[in-house]
Amino acid sequence: MIAVSLPLRGVVAGLFSFAAFTAFRSGAAEIAFQQDTVASLQKAVFLQSTSPNEMVERRLGDLEPAQSGQHLERVVRFINPRSSAAWIELGLAEEAHGNAEAAESDLAQATQIDRQFLPAWTLANFYFRQGRGDAFWRWAARAVDLSVDRLAYSDLAPLLQLADRVEADPDKMLAHFPSAVRLRPAYLNFLIGSGRLNAAQKVALEMTADRTSAPHLLDLADRQIQAGNAAAALELWNASSGLGPLDPSAGRVLSNGDLLRAPLNLGFDWRLARLDGIDPRWRPSELDLQLSGSQPESCSLLEQTVFLPRKRFRLRFDYNTGAAPLRGLRWSLDDSVGREIPSSGQWTEDSFDLPLLKGLHSLRLVYRREPGTTRTEGHIEIRNLRLNLVDRGES
C-alpha cells in the first residue's frame, strides 16, 4: 500500500474535479448546440468561452443573417484564420452589403489559404459580378486549371457560362485559358447544350487532331444533320468517323457500305432499327435483320442519311433471305419507295435507283405488310452495299 500524502490527494481531487467540470461544460455546450436556436447557440458560445468554436459561430451567422458578418469576423480573426470557408462566407456577406473592397480582400484571402477550386471559382464569380474582366479571366483560368480534369463536363457549365457571357466568340474566349485544349470538350458540350451549333463547329474543328475527341465530334455531326447543316456535318464526319471520306461531288455518298465496322447508329453511318419484333445483328461485312412476325406493320429496318448532289445514283447490294419467303421489303429514299425485294434463298444482287434529289435524305430499307398477308417472319442478310453514280447510257 502506497502511502499518499494529504497535499497530493488534494491535487488529485482537484484535477478530477476540473476534468469533471470541463466534461460537464463541454457536454452542456454540445446539448445547447444541438438545440440549434440563437439562444442555445449563444449559450454554447458562453460555455465554450475558453475554446470558442468555429461551427457554432458560423451557425449563429446562419440564424442571424443581420449579424453574420460579426460572427464570421470572430471566426477569421480569433478562432480559425485559416478557414477558407469562413473567409468566403465573409466575402460574400460583404459583397451582399455592397462592400466590394472588403469582399475582394476576404475572397482573395481565401485563395491564399486554400489553393483549391472553390476559392478560385468564388473569386472569378465575384469579379464577373463586379464587371472586372481581366481579374475575372485570371481567376476563371485558375479555376479551370484546378478542375478541368476533376469535374464532369456538365459541371464546368456554370464557369463556361460566365466566360461565354463575357466573351461569346469561341476563339477569343478560349484564348483566355492556358488549358484551352483540355477545356474544349467541356466547352463543346456547353455550346451544343446551348444549341449554338455554329460556334460548336468552330470549337470542334480545333479538336480533330485528337482522336479521343471523336465521340464529341460525331455527336455534333449528328446534331448538324438533324439541324439540316449538311456541309458542317460532312466536314466533321470526314474528320472523325474513321470511315472513308465522303465526297458528294465525286459521287462518294455512302458510308460503311462494306459493313466492315459495326454501325454507329448516328451521323452518316447506318442506323439499325430498335423496334419490338426486329433483331438486327452485325457481323463483319454483313448485317442480318431478323423479323419475328410481331414487328410493326410498317417500319424502317435500316437507315442511312446521305448527302446527295443532284445526280442519279443506284444502290446495289447483295442479299439472302434464306429458305423461308420474306415479303414486304423495299428500299426507299424519303417517301420514294422502290419495288419489293424478291425472296432469294441464295446470295443475290439487286439494286434500287434513287430519285433525283439534292441535299440530305434518308436511304432506308423498309418493311410494309403486304395487303392480304400476315406480317412476315424470317430474316434477310445484306452485304456489299454500293451507291454509285449512274452513267447516262446506263440509265
Added chain:
Amino acid sequence: MRLHTVEATVAAMMSVILTLAAVDGSATRALAAAPAIGTVVAKGTFRLDRATVTGNATLFEGTTVETAAAGARMELSSGAKVSLSIESRAKFYGDHMVLERGQGELEKAATVRFEAQGLTFQPETGNASARVALTGGARVELAVLGGSFRVLNAKGTLVANAGAGRSLEFEPQSTQGPTKMTGTLRQASGHFLLTDETTKITAELAASGLAKDEGYRVEITGAQDPTATPVTDASQYVRVTAIKRLGNSRDAAGGAAAAGRGGAATAGGTHLTATTIAIIGGVAVAATVGGLAAGGKLPGQGSSATISR
C-alpha cells in the same frame, strides 16, 4: 434618284448584316449579356440548371436552383433574400421566382414575388417575409412572417390577403367552381359586403333578401361576376346563389363561437381540412395552424453536425 440608290444600298447592306447575324445564334448574342440577378450560396452542393456546383454561384435570369442535402440562400440584386430548403427547386428571375418543389422563404421582398402552382404571392411592403411550401398534390402553404402578401390566382384574381402571423393553405381547383365565403354580412351605403374570415377578401354580394341576414355570420355560395364592378371597399362582386346563417346572434362574438363549432369541414372537390374553407377565384383556401409558421427555421438550413473538439 440618287437618294433611292443610297437607300437601296443601305437596305441591301442591312439585309446582309441581318442574314449573317441570323446564320449563327452566337452572332446575335450581345456581348454585354444580361447582368447577374444575384448570388446563390450553399453549405454543400446544389444544382444550377443541370450542373452540380459546390459552395456558391452567380444567378442569371431563368436559372434553376435545386437543392439536395443542403439548403441554399439567394441574395438577389433587388435586395431580396430567398432561402431554399433541402430537396427543393426554384427558377429565378429578376422580379420573381417560381417554386417547383419543396419549400422556400422570401425575406425583404419589395419587388420580388413568389409563384407556385399558378398562384402568385405578392409582397405588399418592402419588409415582407414569408415561407411558401408545396405540400403535396396541388397544395401550397403560405406563412407570412412579416409584412403582408396578396395572393393572386393564375388569372390575376385576388384570392387572399395575408398579414404577418397568418398561415394559409391553397389548393387551385381543377374547375372554376362556385365562390364560397364566410363572414359577417354588413351593409354600407346600400351595398351588402362580406369579408371572408379566412382570406380577408371583401366581396360585394348581390341577391334578393340579403337584408334579413345583415349582422349575422353567414356562409355564402355564389358566382363571381367579373363584368360587374364592386364598390370601393370590395375586390369581388359575387352573385349569391345560397346563403346559410351560422349563428343565431347578430354580434360578432356569436359568429366566432359558431366558427369554433364548425369542426373539420371539407369543401366540395378539395382535400383541405380546416375550420373554415373559402373558395375564391377557383382556389380553395384554408387557415392552417402550426405548419410553416410554427417552424423557427427552414428545414435543411440547420446543421446536424456535432461540435468538434
